[in-house]
Amino acid sequence: MMQHISRKQPSCLRAANKQKQEHVFASLPQMERGVSKVIGGDPKGNNFLYTNGKCVIIRDINNPAKADIYTEHAHTVGVAKYSPSGFYIASGDASGKIRIWDTTQKEHLLKYEYTPISGKVKDIAWTEDSKRMAVVGEGREKFGAVFLWDTGSSVGDVSGHSKLINSVDIRQKRPYRLATGSDDTTGSFFEGPPFKFKFTLRDHTQFINCVRFSPDGSHFAMAGADGQIIVYDGGNGQRVSSLGGEKAHRGGIYALSWSSDSSQLISASGDKTVKLWDVGAGTAVTTFNMGSEVMDQQLGCLWQNEHLLSISLSGYINYLDKNNPDRPIRILKGHSKSIQCVTVHKSDGRQYIYSGSHDGHINYWDAETGENDCFSGKGHSNQVSQMVVNDTEELVTCSMDDTARYIDLNKKDYSVSDVVKMDSQPKSISAAAGGLSLAVCFGQVVLMKDKRKVFALDNLGYEPEVGVLNPSGTTAAVGGADGVISLYSVQGTTLKDAGQTLQVEGMVTDMAYSNDGAYLAVIVDKKVATAFSVADNYSVKNVFYGHHAKPVTLAWSPDNEHFATGGMDMMVYIWTVSDADKRIKLSDCHRLHHVSGLAWTDANTLVTTSHDASIKQWTITY
Known part of the structure; x- marks a missing residue:
């Protein structure tokens, strides 16, 4: 029986190791209007942390x-914080689960997991010895809840709200003190460990969003929806002052976030400003004006x-400039x-790299440095479904807002016309040579020339799913939900x-001509890919x-030999x-979501995008 074992399998398995992740261009934090966003700081000063969906981004x-992305939570993660030692990160999700994991290894091994509360985790704090949280x-x-990090056993009671x-x-620093701020408009002050409720702080009139101790422990500040910042004594919890009257x-x-010398702090507000305060004097030293749009509200610092x-609120991360408060040093988009x-x-x-997202946003990235920006002006108002670059250096896009757009890549702005x-x-x-574009819409195929509709096919007798023009612009192939590809000249x-x-084995989900026009590759919902030879009458x-x-996206390598x-x-x-037996497999490119888009920057570099809002580049070795 031995000689009947196929020898092709091992070559596929060996090929599976022939790829390397080169770059991760991380997502921005996922923001919600009126909800504060905690940014975790690294005690060593090198990194910062935030969350998006089920991911923690470092x-x-x-x-x-x-960047690095941690993807082990099963539910949406709300907050992540470094331990003061810097060796661990604790992250909390919407189910109340806390995961404490290693920061030093690439694998981020799980150290402990607890469920201290039964709902969404909003904030986490550690004692300076990294032993209690x-x-x-x-x-x-x-x-x-407050507990020992290595056993989960309680070291006090967080009550009073x-x-x-x-x-x-x-x-x-010792003696430890703990402070909380709640939607019931009050704060609570605790002494410990074990932490015991001491008294209630009733100086705010609306929700309290943030409470932070100064690094030296001499004070803590509390800020709320009423626009007030109250400063208290860090040892006894007595009110000291209010900033800005x-x-x-x-x-x-x-x-709120304190300076390392505990003399100043910054505050982020829905009034679209960040202020830098001299705590002793109670006055704002600098006001950073972040814009005038709703999206310029400041929800974290x-x-x-x-x-x-x-x-x-847009998710943009601003690096503020004390010397020029109206212009950040850089904005991460x-x-x-x-x-x-x-x-x-x-x-x-x-x-x-050009990427389009669910909210209509388009971004462009330098593939080497990750430097990125978006086009100026008003773009799509709904999901960007597909994009291609035509031969006149325009990005041609289509969106669920029922439009196609042409964006001049040299001007980098949305043209109204x-x-x-x-x-x-x-x-x-x-898109193809000669100013041609083809859009497939529900029940209709539209041919455009020089940014204008010139022809439409209606009453097709089938539901068109995907359409492609061959590179020379002489043929249009339209794939249908019925597994038939119709060719039009x-x-x-x-x-x-x-x-x-042409007949394929299921509903067409994507297709593309090779760059030289020699092949047409098609994928269908029945998990099959087919390559047709164009010169051979599409055999x-x-x-x-x-x-x-179901495969959902397809891209040809510039070498025209691989897709x-x-x-x-x-x-x-x-x-x-x-050779249908020669294949390279990349598994778990984006751990929590399927790959939504593929593109090649060169014959050995593949770009993947996903619903995790991040972009990754992979080096492929054949």
């Missing part, structure tokens, strides 16, 4: 293009060494919502039925099997056109 504060948030019978607790902090900000205050960071599509384009010798309104929602867009400004159809060149669930497919099984396969 970024290098000096080089934020360097306090967790607060929503709950059924209690809104907070009638509604959810938004914020907690622990004094970083009656009101520190015109809007609610969402976050962090003061770490010389860096002052704030987070806008990107996506905070799921990325739906991606394409690449080379300009001035540099490769750029270069928008084509569709009769129904477009699903796919393709492009004649001037019309589409003529070429009288040829089947090869059929590829491997996905365990990549990504599926709902979270797998990416790189196929060799001439």
Whole structure:
């Protein structure tokens, strides 16, 4: 029997190791209006932390293009904080679960896991010896807990509130003190350990969003939706002063962060400003004006060494400049919502990645440095479904807002005039030589030339899903929900039925011509990929099997010999056109979500995007 064992399997398995993750361009924090965002600071001063969905994102504060993503939570993560030793991170999710994990290893091994409260975790605090931690948030019978990090056994009682607790902090020196702030408009002061409730702080008139002890433990400050910042004595909890008199900000205050010398702090507010306070004098030294739009509300802040960071409602992370308060040193942009599509384009010798997300946002990234920005002006108002770059250096996009757009990549702005309104929602867009574009909409195929509709196919007798033009712009292939691909010849400004159809094994989910036009690759919901040879009258060149669930996206390598497919099984396969048995597998590219978009910057570098709002680059070795 031995000789019948297939020898092809091991080569596939060996190939699985031939890829390397090169870059991670991380998502922005996921923001919610009126909800503060905690940024965790690294005690060593190198990194900072925030959350998006089920991910914890760790970024290098000096080089934020360097990022790492922790993906082990089963529910949405609300907050993550470093232990004072710097060796561990504790992160808390919407189910009340706390995971304490290692920061020193790439694998981020889990050390302990607890469920101290029964609802969403809003804040976490550690004692300075990294041995005890306090967790607060929503709950059924209690809104907070304080326990030993290695056994989970209680070291006190976080009581005194009638509604959810938004914020907690622990004094970083002995004797320990603990303070909380709640939606019931009060704060509580505790002595310990074991921590015992001492008294209630009733100086605020609305929700308390943030409470923070100064690093030297001499004071703690409390800020709330009433625009007040009250400073208390860190040892006995007695009120010392209020910053800025009656009101520190015109809007609610969402976050506070102290300077390392404990003499100053910054506050982030819904009035779209961040203020830097001299705590002793009780006055604002600097006011950072962050803009005038709703998205410029400030919901989080962090003061770490010389860096002052704030987070806008847009998710943008601002590096504030004390010397120029109206202009941040840098603004980290990107996506905070799921990325739906991606394409690449080379300009001035540099490769750029273009990504479009669920909220209509388009970003462009330098593939090497991760430096990124978005176009100026008003763009799509709904999900960007697909994008391609045409031969006149325009990004051609289609969106669920029922439009196609043309964006000049040299001008980097949305033109008001270069928008084509569709009769129904477009699903796919393709471009070819001679100013041609093809949009497939619900029940309709639209041919455009020079940014204008010139022809539409209606009453098709099938539901079109995806359409592609071959690179020369002479043929349009339209794949349907019925597993039939119809070929049309492009004649001037019309589409003529070429009288040829291709049969595939299920509903077409994506397809693309190779860059030289020699092949047409098609993926279908039945987990199959097919390559047709164009010159051979579209005969089947090869059929590829491997996905365990529906493949949804496809991209050709610039070498025209390989193409990549990504599926709902979270797998990416790189196929060799001439040999269906030769394949490279990338599993778990984006741990929690399937790959939503694929593109190649060169024959050995694959870009993947996902609903985790991050972009990754992989080096592929054949």
